[in-house]
Structure formats: C-alpha cells, structure tokens
Amino acid sequence: MDTSRTDGVFAALEGFRIELPSWGFANTGTRFGKFIQPAAATTTEEKFSDAGQVHLLTGVCPTVALHVLWDCPEGIQSTDEIKRFANRYGVSPGSINPNLFQDQEYKHGSFGNPDKAIRLRALRHTKDSIEIAQKLNCRDLSLWFADGSNYPGTANIRQRKQWFIEPLKTAPEQLAANQRMLVEYKPFEPAYYHTDIADWGMAVLLARAAGPQAKVLVDTGHHYASQNIEQIVAWLLSENMLGGFHFNDRRYADDDLTMGSIDPYQVFRIFHEIRLFELETAQRADIAYMVDQSHNLKGKIEAMIQTVTMAQQLFAKAAMVDIEKLTAAQQKCNLVEAESCLQDAFATDVRPQIQEWRESKGLPKDPLDAFRQSGYLERITKDRASKNSHNVSSYA
Numbered sequence: 001m002d003t004s005r006t007d008g009v010f011a012a013l014e015g016f017r018i019e020l021p022s023w024g025f026a027n028t029g030t031r032f033g034k035f036i037q038p039a040a041a042t043t044t045e046e047k048f049s050d051a052g053q054v055h056l057l058t059g060v061c062p063t064v065a066l067h068v069l070w071d072c073p074e075g076i077q078s079t080d081e082i083k084r085f086a087n088r089y090g091v092s093p094g095s096i097n098p099n100l101f102q103d104q105e106y107k108h109g110s111f112g113n114p115d116k117a118i119r120l121r122a123l124r125h126t127k128d129s130i131e132i133a134q135k136l137n138c139r140d141l142s143l144w145f146a147d148g149s150n151y152p153g154t155a156n157i158r159q160r161k162q163w164f165i166e167p168l169k170t171a172p173e174q175l176a177a178n179q180r181m182l183v184e185y186k187p188f189e190p191a192y193y194h195t196d197i198a199d200w201g202m203a204v205l206l207a208r209a210a211g212p213q214a215k216v217l218v219d220t221g222h223h224y225a226s227q228n229i230e231q232i233v234a235w236l237l238s239e240n241m242l243g244g245f246h247f248n249d250r251r252y253a254d255d256d257l258t259m260g261s262i263d264p265y266q267v268f269r270i271f272h273e274i275r276l277f278e279l280e281t282a283q284r285a286d287i288a289y290m291v292d293q294s295h296n297l298k299g300k301i302e303a304m305i306q307t308v309t310m311a312q313q314l315f316a317k318a319a320m321v322d323i324e325k326l327t328a329a330q331q332k333c334n335l336v337e338a339e340s341c342l343q344d345a346f347a348t349d350v351r352p353q354i355q356e357w358r359e360s361k362g363l364p365k366d367p368l369d370a371f372r373q374s375g376y377l378e379r380i381t382k383d384r385a386s387k388n389s390h391n392v393s394s395y396a
C-alpha cells in the first residue's frame with residue numbers, strides 16, 4: 001500500500017466540499033422542449049430532500065444553492081420553511097442566486113436596462129436577496145445576468161457598463177462583513193450579439209468597482225471553446241479575485257453537462273493551479289466550489305452523485321502532482337519532465353484511496369451503488385409521478 005498516496009488523497013478530500021444546485025433536481029430541458037422525469041423534484045422541499053440524499057451518501061455536499069425566484073416564492077417569508085427543510089433533510093442553504101432575468105420587465109436587461117425604474121427594481125431584488133441570505137446564514141450572493149443585446153447598434157455598450165457599476169456598488173452596503181458577492185460572466189446566451197459581463201476581465205473590473213467583498217465566479221461552461229480556463233483561474237487567484245466556481249462540462253456552448261464528462265484534464269488543471277497557489281502562498285484559497293448543472297436526460301440524483309464522485313477524483317488526482325519535481329523541472333526548462341509531472345498525476349488511479357477515505361468516515365464506498373440499493377428513487381418516483389405528469393414549468 002502506497003501510504004503517501006493514501007495520505008495525499010485523504011488530506012485533499014478532507015478539505016473539499018462541493019455545493020449542489022437546487023435547480024439540478026427539477027425538470028429542465030432545452031429551448032426545444034422539456035422532457036419530464038417522474039422523479040424530478042416539484043417543490044423546494046423535494047429539492048432539499050434530493051440534495052440531502054446526495055449529501056447523506058457522499059458526505060461532502062452540506063449545502064444547496066438556491067435560486068430566489070424558484071425556491072423562495074414568498075421572498076423573505078420563505079426563509080422559515082427553508083430553515084425547516086434544511087433541518088429535516090440535513091443540508092443547509094448555500095449561495096443565494098437572485099433572479100434578474102425571468103420577469104417580463106427584464107426583457108431588455110436588469111442592471112443594464114435603459115429604464116431606470118427597472119434598474120432600481122433589479123437593485124431592490126438584489127437587496128432582498130441579500131436579506132434572504134442573511135436570514136438563512138448564507139455567505140455568498142451569486143449574481144448572473146442575462147443582460148446584453150442581440151443586434152449591433154441596439155445598445156450603448158459603454159453606457160450600460162456605467163449603469164451596471166451603480167447598483168453593483170450600492171448592493172454591497174447591505175452585506176454583512178463575512179458575506180460576499182460573486183459576479184459571474186458569460187460570453188453569450190441568451191443575448192447573441194453582446195453580453196454586458198462577457199468575460200473574466202469585465203467581471204474583475206465590475207467586482208473591483210463593487211468593493212472588496214465582491215469576487216468573480218467562474219462557470220466552466222461560460223467560455224468560448226478551447227479557452228484556457230486554468231490560466232484565468234491562475235490570474236484571478238494572483239489578483240485575489242477568485243470567489244467560486246460553477247462546475248459543469250461542455251462540448252459546444254453552455255451545455256451544462258456532467259463535470260469531467262468531456263474534458264476531465266481541464267478540471268484537473270484548474271485544481272492543480274489552485275493547489276499550487278495554496279502551497280506557494282501557504283494560505284487556503286477562499287473558493288466556493290459549486291455545481292451548476294441541470295440534466296434533462298440523466299436521472300438527476302444519479303447525475304449529481306456521479307458529478308461529486310468525479311469532482312473528488314479530479315481534486316485528489318491534482319493533489320498527486322509532485323510540486324517539488326515540477327518546480328525544479330520548470331526552473332531548468334525541462335519541458336518533458338515538467339509536463340510528465342501533470343500527466344503522471346492525472347493517470348494515477350486514486351479511486352481505491354477515495355473508497356478507503358469514505359469508509360473511514362462511515363460513508364458507503366460506492367455512493368452511486370448505495371443510492372441504487374436505497375430504494376429512494378423508487379419511493380420518490382411513486383410519490384411524484386402524478387405531479388410530474390403535467391408539471392412542465394422550468395426549474396421551479
């Protein structure tokens with residue numbers, strides 16, 4: 001038994017937690033239609049119940065991200081029932097996502113809308129969301145904007161940037177000292193000509209303008225194909241601007257596929273950059289690891305367990321990189337040796353050590369198998385099938 005491998009994997013997993021998205025348990029689809037799953041969650045309570053199952057079996061998902069419009073229909077009043085669900089199902093509310101894109105008012109944008117009344121409405125919703133976060137003891141407010149335009153000449157890009165800065169500066173006044181505001185970027189969709197926060201550079205500038213409690217959120221699906229995401233991560237880390245991740249994978253656009261299903265080496269390289277930063281600076285990177293996936297064909301709970309398992313594997317593999325050897329090889333410009341440090345670590349099979357770690361925590365060594373044996377899926381399918389025979393509303 002290789003004890004250094006075991007120690008390395010154990011140490012890596014000990015500090016690794018990943019947040020599940022409530023919307024990943026509900027019925028979703030594509031713009032071409034929705035395929036309803038009989039076991040999909042139809043209420044916030046059911047989302048907590050499903051997330052609770054994933055946490056029960058993996059032990060590393062203690063929080064669930066909430067979308068205010070979909071999960072807190074009564075706004076601040078919803079917080080009491082959410083606290084009850086959290087107690088009942090053993091998972092706490094995590095990051096709070098205001099919804100600044102679904103209401104009809106937001107047709108031409110939220111913070112970037114030419115109509116001041118709509119910009120103010122968006123700010124009010126953001127402030128209400130901060131209040132919800134405080135009531136629920138949540139640290140992070142995650143902001144994603146659908147703002148942008150579809151045709152050249154239809155929006156004043158610089159003016160909209162200015163409009164964005166104002167509410168982004170005002171909202172943090174509501175934050176408690178330990179809270180953060182995370183600014184997510186996305187190059188296109190739903191806007192197809194320009195997106196107001198299109199890339200990490202724009203997100204950094206806006207987060208800086210918003211003040212020290214604002215950081216950038218990197219959604220791995222929100223990049224053009226072949227973009228070097230780990231370099232973005234390295235730069236954000238060096239600027240103390242990386243706040244968190246939305247993990248998912250993609251082949252073409254913002255596909256929201258299972259993390260690591262298309263390019264696991266990319267995720268490994270991201271984790272490697274984070275570990276390198278932590279070792280070199282002797283500090284813990286303050287990063288929220290979150291999943292942002294909604295599966296329309298895979299079973300939702302199975303897909304989440306698969307995601308968490310993959311995340312742990314890639315995180316543990318990154319911990320296998322021999323940093324001393326790598327640094328020496330880089331220094332001597334020994335390219336093949338340096339590259340091999342990453343490749344050898346990536347090729348290491350860490351699954352036996354991960355299973356050992358799970359057993360040491362009293363967790364099932366194969367969470368997916370344990371889920372299939374548990375009877376949970378059969379039970380919820382029976383309970384929810386009739387509700388799902390006509391429920392087609394997106395995410396909620």
Ligand code: RM4
Pocket residue numbers: 097144184186219246254292
């Ligand atoms: C966006 C983005 C946001 C998510 C919405 C539903 O593409 O990834 O994080 O909240 O989708």
Ligand code: MN
Pocket residue numbers: 144184219246292
């Ligand atoms: Mn996202």
Ligand code: MN
Pocket residue numbers: 219221222254292
């Ligand atoms: Mn997305």
